[in-house]
Amino acid sequence: KAKEAGRATYHFFEPGMDAKLQERRALEVDLRKAIEMDELELYYQPLIRLETNEISGFEALVRWQHPTRGTVSPADFIPLAEETGLIGAIGNWVLNRACADATAWPSHIKVAVNLSPLQFKNNALVLQVVAALGNSGLSGQRLELEITEAVMLHDTDATIAMLNDLRALGVRISMDDFGTGYSSLGYLRKFPFDKIKIDRSFIQDLSANPDSIAIVRAVANIGSALGMATTAEGVETEAELAQLRHEGCTEVQGYLFSKPRPAKEIHSLLARETCALQQVAV
Ligand code: C2E
Ligand code: MG
Ligand code: MG
Ligand code: MG
Numbered sequence: 001k002a003k004e005a006g007r008a009t010y011h012f013f014e015p016g017m018d019a020k021l022q023e024r025r026a027l028e029v030d031l032r033k034a035i036e037m038d039e040l041e042l043y044y045q046p047l048i049r050l051e052t053n054e055i056s057g058f059e060a061l062v063r064w065q066h067p068t069r070g071t072v073s074p075a076d077f078i079p080l081a082e083e084t085g086l087i088g089a090i091g092n093w094v095l096n097r098a099c100a101d102a103t104a105w106p107s108h109i110k111v112a113v114n115l116s117p118l119q120f121k122n123n124a125l126v127l128q129v130v131a132a133l134g135n136s137g138l139s140g141q142r143l144e145l146e147i148t149e150a151v152m153l154h155d156t157d158a159t160i161a162m163l164n165d166l167r168a169l170g171v172r173i174s175m176d177d178f179g180t181g182y183s184s185l186g187y188l189r190k191f192p193f194d195k196i197k198i199d200r201s202f203i204q205d206l207s208a209n210p211d212s213i214a215i216v217r218a219v220a221n222i223g224s225a226l227g228m229a230t231t232a233e234g235v236e237t238e239a240e241l242a243q244l245r246h247e248g249c250t251e252v253q254g255y256l257f258s259k260p261r262p263a264k265e266i267h268s269l270l271a272r273e274t275c276a277l278q279q280v281a282v
Helices: 002-013 017-036 074-084 087-102 117-121 125-136 149-153 156-168 185-190 200-204 210-226 238-247 263-280
Strands: 040-049 054-066 070-072 110-114 143-147 172-178 195-198 229-232
Touching (some): 017 054, 040 087, 040 110, 040 263, 054 074, 070 074, 087 117, 117 149, 125 143, 149 172, 156 172, 185 210, 195 210, 200 210, 210 229
Parallel strands (some): 054 110, 110 143
Antiparallel strands (some): 040 054, 054 070
8 A cells, every 4th residue: 555655665765764753653553541540640840939949830841751761851852742733732731730739838838830832722721721720710810821932933913913812811921942943033022922931041051151151140130120020941050040149030940949749748748848948048
């Protein structure tokens, strides 16, 4: 058949491709089952507000506990979910799980949820957010949605309209991984962001590269001028923390404070926050 012929040709030019395709297809089949089999789990990583040195919220990061493969990284399965259309179901599951989990936290603690650009292609997205808030009873003010610059590549007017509808619910919008991909200052003017998350690559580079310091400083200044919070992602050292504080970032996130942890550990994270954070503060 044509399909098999095509694959045979492929195989001729790229040995090993067949095995890769088969592996991908197997992973796709497994991913389809993962939601109903309850194999997905949310981990949470604290966001720390530098003005108070206190946890202001947690970012939800999805984990897949595969029965035989072990933990599969979202960096591996989110792209697959996007290619196969499974991102819609996964994204909606994440949204509902995160809102439900956050209702168990103190009311000043927010939850941040990552959205795939593809979720903005679905007209029902705003209604799904309304439903997740309604079903959980979480106030819209406690939800932050993180989107990447790739969102801008799609229908800009429709995306802006959806972002405005979401903000009307009290939900805050964060620009994730800022500085990578298709960054444009124009987007910051066009889109109603509440927060800029500076990509980890700039933070990693801080001590070695004065240019990264200049870039972080500039982004913090832009954020401040535009009334947006600025979060530094991937803070791992005291030196980075001191530098970021000096440059005027308003929030930090990284292994220095905590790796992403299961939901059941949130309360102990909040309990130890005062002593642990005061050490890394000032
Ligand atoms: P992201 O949204 O930029 O999330 C931050 C990533 O940086 C997380 O990786 C986190 O574990 C990692 N990280 C945080 N602090 C540090 C640090 O100090 N050092 C290092 N080396 N890494 C740090 P993770 O959990 O593997 O997630 C990777 C990406 O997968 C996320 O990047 C996000 O783009 C995507 N993702 C995760 N969960 C979801 C989800 O529920 N929906 C969607 N659409 N994407 C998700
Ligand atoms: Mg994120
Ligand atoms: Mg990020
Ligand atoms: Mg990132």
